Amino acid sequence: MMDSKLITFITLLEEKNYTNTAKKLYIxxxxxxxxxxxxxxxxxxxxxxxxxxxxxxxxxxxxxxxAKGSRLQDELLFNTLKKQSTFVLNIGFTPLAxxxxxxxxxxxxxxxxxxxxxxxxxxxDLTKMLSSGELDFxxxxxxxxxxxxxxxxxxxxxxxxxASPNGQYKSVNKLTRDQLSVATIILPDQVGGLYxxxxxxxxxxxxKIKDIQVLTSNNLDLTLTLINRNDGVAxxxxxxxxxxxxxxxxxxxxxxxxxxxQNFYLIYNKFLSFDxxxxxxxxxxxxxxx
Numbered sequence: 330m331m332d333s334k335l336i337t338f339i340t341l342l343e344e345k346n347y348t349n350t351a352k353k354l355y356i357x358x359x360x361x362x363x364x365x366x367x368x369x370x371x372x373x374x375x376x377x378x379x380x381x382x383x384x385x386x387x388x389x390x391x392x393x394x395x396a397k398g399s400r401l402q403d404e405l406l407f408n409t410l411k412k413q414s415t416f417v418l419n420i421g422f423t424p425l426a427x428x429x430x431x432x433x434x435x436x437x438x439x440x441x442x443x444x445x446x447x448x449x450x451x452x453x454d455l456t457k458m459l460s461s462g463e464l465d466f467x468x469x470x471x472x473x474x475x476x477x478x479x480x481x482x483x484x485x486x487x488x489x490x491x492a493s494p495n496g497q498y499k500s501v502n503k504l505t506r507d508q509l510s511v512a513t514i515i516l517p518d519q520v521g522g523l524y525x526x527x528x529x530x531x532x533x534x535x536x537k538i539k540d541i542q543v544l545t546s547n548n549l550d551l552t553l554t555l556i557n558r559n560d561g562v563a564x565x566x567x568x569x570x571x572x573x574x575x576x577x578x579x580x581x582x583x584x585x586x587x588x589x590x591q592n593f594y595l596i597y598n599k600f601l602s603f604d605x606x607x608x609x610x611x612x613x614x615x616x617x618x619x
Contacts (some may be wrong), residue, residue: 334446338376342393345383346516359390370581402464403593413499419609421448421455421467425523426593430468431571433484433593435613452520459598466597466610469524470566479599481611485590487567489510496560500561503583513561513573515537517547522591530589553579566591 337354341361344350351358369376374388385393422430427449435445448455448464452471458464459478473480492498501508517524531538544559546552551562553573562582573579595614 332399333400334364334371335392337361338368338392339396339400341365342383342385350558380381393400418465419448419463421450421458421464421520423452423455423467423469423471424449425517425521425549425566425569426468426470428549428567429470430483430593432568433486434468439509441560455473455526458594459580466595468593470591470593471520472522472525473596477598477600479594480597481574481595481614483593483595485592486563488523488584488589489567489570489593490562490584491565491570491574492582492589493557493560494577496557497561498560498582499581501582503585509536509562510538512542513544513559513606514542515544515546515552515555515561515563516552518545521547523564523566526589526591528585534587536587538602564589589599 337356337360340353341347343355347358347361351361354361365376368374372392374386374392375386376389377391377496378384378386383578427447448458450458453479454480455464455467455469456473459467468483470486490504492501498504504512516527518523544555544561546555546563547567549565553563555561556563556579570579574581595611
């Protein structure tokens, strides 16, 4: 760490005023004078040709260059140590989990030391990347093999029904089973947790849907296009479309006694060496109340 007397010396030459130097360094004016005299005594030199104009002697110029170099080294050391305290995480998401995870998890974690790299892949590709160590962990809305992956439950996400605000459901707020039985329905493929939760709830409620009614989409933008093009309805995660509902670009529909949810999980490979950064992130999740 840089000698405080040298810091006083540099500051005095920048301010060219003992009082201002004292204020800037939060010390007394006599302390500034003491630091300058202490330097001259320690090195057996005279710093100024003219103390009033702060004109330096040759020895003073040499010491100034040394002091500037010391300050630069201090700054480099500080920045290096600061970088070491940051941690970078490679996070994977399934397509339908991205927007929900960002709103429910990442936006609630404020830590300048944490740097994210985001990757969005189909579930099977995510698990391959977790197995190879290319990803630190993934946030998913699917079931997973608990013999391979360590996990933490993040939150349950509600699944809702939406439609175009300009189509046949414009004046409809509650959808009946009869209306659902003839509607064009947009769902993700059968690998996803959203699909499985909807189908399981339908089975419990004895709601039957024909396969010819169902269009498949694992992409939210495509789902919105299909809703408008086919004047259909879609089951989506609530937090993925709240902004669109508020803007009037989507209409939310209620279906009596139908409120499925899907759990979101943080998973990582339990057979790879446990990364300290993963532990830090899990602690941040807990601190954020997630």
